Amino acid sequence: MNNFMEFESEVRSYVRSFPTVFERAENAVIWDEQGNEYLDFFAGAGTLNYGHNPEQVNQALINYLSNQGILHSLDKATVAKKRFMEAFYQTILMPRNLDYKIQFTGPTGTNAVEAAIKLARRVTQRSNVIAFTQGYHGLTMGSLALTANDYYQNQSYGGRANVYHAPYDGYFGSSINTAEYLRQLVEDSSSGVSIPAAIILETIQGEGGVNTAAKEWLQDIEKLCKAHDIILIIDDIQVGNGRSGEYFSFEFAGIKPDIICMSKAIGGGLPLAFTLIKPELDQWQPGEHTGTFRGNNLAFVAATELLKNWTTDDLSQEVHKKGCIIKDYLEQLVSAYPELDMSVRGRGMIWGLDIPQPGLAKQLSRVLFENNLLVETCGKDDHVVKLLPPLTIDSAQLEEGLRKIGFGIEELINREMTPLHHDIPFTNHF
Structure with a gap:
């Protein structure tokens, strides 16, 4: 060592x-x-x-490399990307009656979060974002502001401007309904909490201590978002891809987020991240959010193979x-x-x-x-x-x-x- x-x-x-x-x-x-x-x-x-x-992933990667498959492509169209998108729509989105556009970001979870909050602010023309106590969303500058733990924060980084951290489900025990608490803050013009561009949350807070949100709480947060045209972002980076028992961790609650952040297990160990965006929110200009490695073709090959786990x-x-x-x-x-x-x-x-x-x-x-x-x-x-x-x-x-x-x-x-x-x-x- x-x-x-x-x-x-x-x-x-x-x-x-x-x-x-x-x-x-x-x-x-x-x-x-x-x-x-x-x-x-x-x-x-x-x-x-x-x-x-x-084994099936390794063999698919070997075959792809043996045929001189494209490794780097920025966001150009490739066969590997086409096959992944088709498989994702047919295997994951269509059976769940979900309609999203896919935005491939830089190949880390934090970049998917950066893209999500950036787009939410662009679409709503609001700057405030509500995150939650004990939440973790990454450590680049935008997502760092959303991450709650002081261990990662330093005043020299710029602080948490335009972010309000609300109490997560169960933060005060069972005595206080924190969804109702948040609703009162948002709807009270004298609370000091402005109507946000987005509310971002993990249905299970992994780094925060494996804190789980109840179905009813998630449903109440979705209702609040719909009532005030707030974009609901689910960070499914660690607890998506089947970790919760369903492919998406929010499925059990019957909600449909506006934006979903995906990374980690989607590439089977190879770097890949993307956001799923409701079509009406896809208001980006070409190249407005970009990155050199937003087209990891080896990860597309691996991810396409892994989606076969979800055909049943x-x-x-x-x-x-x-x-x-x-x-x-x-x-x-x-x-x-x-x-x-x-x-x-x-x-x-x-x-x-x-x-x-x-x-x-x-x-x-x-x-x-x-x-x-x-x-x-x-x-x-x-x-x-x-x-x-x-x-x-x-x-x-x-x-x-x-x-x-x-x-x-x-x-x-x-x-x-x-x-x-x-x-x-x-x-x-x-």
Whole structure:
């Protein structure tokens, strides 16, 4: 690891949490250069929903490269792009009765967010944008203003001009309906909160601590947007692409956002990002929002192959079944260790184990790495262990990884791996 410490910037992050040199990977398993095998409950922070190196994707990429397929094209028309757009419309949009134009942005999630808020301000001719407490939308200048955590902020960056952070669903517990709270602010001309160009939200706040919004809350936010011609933007970058159990994380609520931001898992590990825009909002002038790498043809090839997972509802059913396994096991850990005052939240196959004791979640993630399981922490104080295994993980591997979490908690309490006093059995969901 000395080369990384010597040559790479101090801004490096995940290498500090997982201090080894990785070499190869397959589905939910990743090996380092020493041959050590790790279960991956991190999955590229939700980028590898379909696992590492899906065979059909690798073969499609090899075939494309073998035929001298175009790699770089700006936003010129290519066969790879055409095939992806046709597959996306036929497989994802049409069955859900959704009508959107696709805007390919720079190949990162934060650029999709930048494009979304820029377009919302252009269309409405308003500047204010409402985001939410504990939200995370990226770290470039526009999306940084929307990101709530002070860790990423510095006055020299320019602050949060023209952004208001409203309380997310459940921020005050169950005593206050924060959708109604926000409605009063927007509709009261003396509140100091001007009618915004857009409201942007995550239906499940990944980096914010795996906070989940209720169906009714999302519906109320959509009603507020419709009543005041506010553009509703859903940031589905981490929790879209099936992570919630449905392809889009908002489907369960029956809402239809004006703009959807997509990235991460859509390219199967290759950089790709885009916004989905309702046609009447597509008011860009040619080249008004651009970028050198807004046409990643290799990612188009990979994404087209991965869309085949959604021609039936088999994957969705698997995600819900595996999600129940995760939820049940974590809740049993909560019951087994009442002294830790833990709690569980999540949906589909994104789950958080909230451990309020300061520093304990971070310690647990280190112990789990030492025992060959990759997990990350999230939340304002890194107090939540976040589980993001590939959607395609084998059920036996899923259960093995969950048991490692139980072993890890036991080790932290007893400072030894055995004997395990809280052996948590699995409920069979298959």
